[in-house]
Amino acid sequence: MILRIGNASGFYGDRFDAVREMLTGGGPEGGLDVLTGDYLAELTMLILGRDLLKDPSAGYARTFLRQMEEGLGLAHDRGVRIVANAGGLNPAGLADALRTLADRLGVPARIAHVEGDRLPAGPGVLAANAYLGGAGIAACLSAGADVVVTGRVTDAALVTGPAQWFFGWGPEAYDELAGAVVAGHVLECGTQATGGNYAFFTDHDPAVLRRPGFPLAELHADGSAVITKHPGTGGVVDVGTVTAQLLYETAGARYPGPDVTARLDSVRLTQEGPDRVRIDGVRGEAPPPTLKAGLCRLGGFRNEVVFVLTGLDIEAKAELVRGQIGDALAASPPADVRWELVRTDREDAPTEETASALLRLVVRDQDPEKVGRALTGAAIELALAGDPGFHVTAPPGKGAPYGVFETAYVPAGDVPHTAVLPDGARVPVPVPPGNRELVAVPEPEPPEPLPPGPVRRAPLGRVAGARSGDKGGDANVGVWVRGDRAWRWLAHALTVERFRELLPETRDLAVTRHVLPGLRALNFTVTGLLGEGVASQARFDPQAKALGEWLRSRHVDIPEELL
Structure with a gap:
């Protein structure tokens, strides 16, 4: 069995037509089983919180509701389930609005939602939400839901939930769940997996990248997946685009979530064919005992x-x-x-x-x-x-x-994760039976350095790609290379000290280097670079989106053989 799961939104405001494109683009033999949409970023939660203050019936992504004017009928005709976190701070309100829309359109869509992520908010806090896993989504789909909308779940939960439903995985199928987390992380930001925001974009025909298609994953029962896109759409899927997205807004070898902790140091990427990258070998561990929570307040x-x-x-x-x-x-x-x-x-x-x-x-x-x-x-x-x-x-x-935006952690058992089924029944979602405290993986032994040879002063980006982003007030910069000899150089050349020298803004901040040999990558976390987060706009580039490109533009001594 193969679960074909696509994505049609990487943020609130992404390409409006992507829902229609993903529902109609696969043809009769290449359609989807599930279409997901990620609408919630840290800044979005603040926006929705302000909306909710003005109107108690608001608090969800209204764009999604407009997309469903056409999308509900298309999905019903093609047998595609829809799963989106567009519910924001009011998933029940969005579910009600979808039922009203379905009745008006005459589409017999069964609507369910997931709630329980909202936490008690203290003074001045607009929104406090725990990041839930995919088990509530799975329960809704198992009860026959055609559309499931959620509040704050992890981005990868939009894939782990359908995968648990489709394959019948239990909560301790750690390797399989970890594979779904990795696939979900690749899909979550839409066209960033198909050539958008890609460091080596000049390697490709500009016409190909002008309108990248949205990604989809062919997920297998063992947790392995192939990342691809609909035939005939723009963009490109290769090991580089997938690597870039895997490094985006992650950190070390252990990538924790409410369903499982995925070991990013176990990921294997293989170019299987044009626009097809296989992900396998992913190992998983029990999730941590706490859930990440995001608090949005007026500063x-x-x-x-x-x-x-x-x-x-x-x-x-x-x-x-x-x-x-x-x-x-x-x-x-x-x-x-x-x-x-x-x-x-x-x-x-x-x-x-x-x-x-x-x-x-x-x-x-x-x-x-x-x-x-x-x-x-x-x-x-x-x-x-x-x-x-x-x-x-x-x-x-x-x-x-x-x-x-502030990050906190709450015991998983204190969060009332609830699946509200199409018939209105409320089903408590149990906490995973096992957990494991999160500890850092020791840095692996570096590869053998390149032998001495002539070097040339040139921008780092001539040999290395990068992608950067934000997590609250911290920034992350993932740097990778495309060959073993380049990796032997990068692993020794780009130390924390050298990173600070190249990016002087980071000199007085805590910088942590994470080594991922299987991806030929280094992932740097810069603590506090973004002040109080993107909404505070403390920096010229408040989400650190271009921090990696600044790093790539800095000149270093590079072995001539790599140039």
Whole structure:
């Protein structure tokens, strides 16, 4: 038996037509058994929390409901089950809305949902949610659900749940569940597995990557899988695109989840054919006794102004503006004031834009007045009193609230994981019978280094790919190479110390290196780089999406044989 499971959404706001494309793109012989959609990121939970404050019937991804206007009928006609975490903070509300939609369309869809992830929220907390596993989804599907919507589950649970239902795996089928977790992690971000955000994109025809198709997995009963996509769609699936996604927002060899802890150091990737990558060998262990939980709260208010500095004396102009704004705010300064000068200017520039640099000011405070009128007034009053050529990229606004994401851990047994079946029956989902405390895997012995030879100064990215992302206030950067000799060099060359040298922003932060020889990869975790998380927008690149590309652009001494 093979479970063909696809993905049609990697985030809230992803390609709207992807549901239709995935339901119709496989043809009569290559259709899907299950179509999933991932709509929940850390920032999304904050957005949904604010929606719920305004409207108690809201709190779910409305885009998904609009997609189901067409998707419900298409899925019913093709016998495809739909599983999505679009329920957000109100999966019961989304399930009710789907039933109303199905009645209006005349589609006999059986709707179920999973709840219990919402935790008691303390003062100032908009949303507190535990990350549930796939067992509740499996229970809904086993009861005949055509559509299952959930609140906060792990991204991989959208695959482990259908797999448990389809293959009948028990909670201690650790290797099989771990294989499904790895496949689910590859699928969860949609087109990032098919050539999107891919470091080596220049290896491929630009036309192929213009509109990547969404990925699907052919999952087998032993937990192995083949990652592919519908025939005729854009993009590419190869060992590199799958490796990149496996490293995205992960860390060490043990990848913990509520269903199982997957051993990423056991993963084997094989190019089976064009746009077909086999994943096998994945080993699993009992899950940890606790569940990760995400807490979203309002952190205060923020505002920003970007001053444009043009032509000569850029540094002096920046110093003048900083001093003038500082004087204006001195009587009641915001709690947090950050300046950043971005030297986008060029000498003897042929256009005014390329002659200009950007001076960015970000302020934060609990008092909206301190980031509102006080700042906007100070900036506007410099229009005729500031540096020569004074102007800003946009008129200063009044400021806006910002959010903070925090991670906590709760005992799995304290979370009332519940499957609400199509007939309304509420079924408690038991905690997995076994658990294992999470401990780091010791770093394996490094490969034999390359023998000494001539080197050339060149960007790291000439031989290494990278993908980076965020987990709360931390950033992760996965770096991999495509050959054994390149791995023998990278494993010794890119130490934590060298990483810090190449990315000076990380010098004063805790950096942890994880070694994954089977993927020829290093995964770095940078603690605290993103402050209080993406919603706080503490950094120019608040989700660290381009941190890996910055690393690839830095110059290092590379053996000439690798170039």
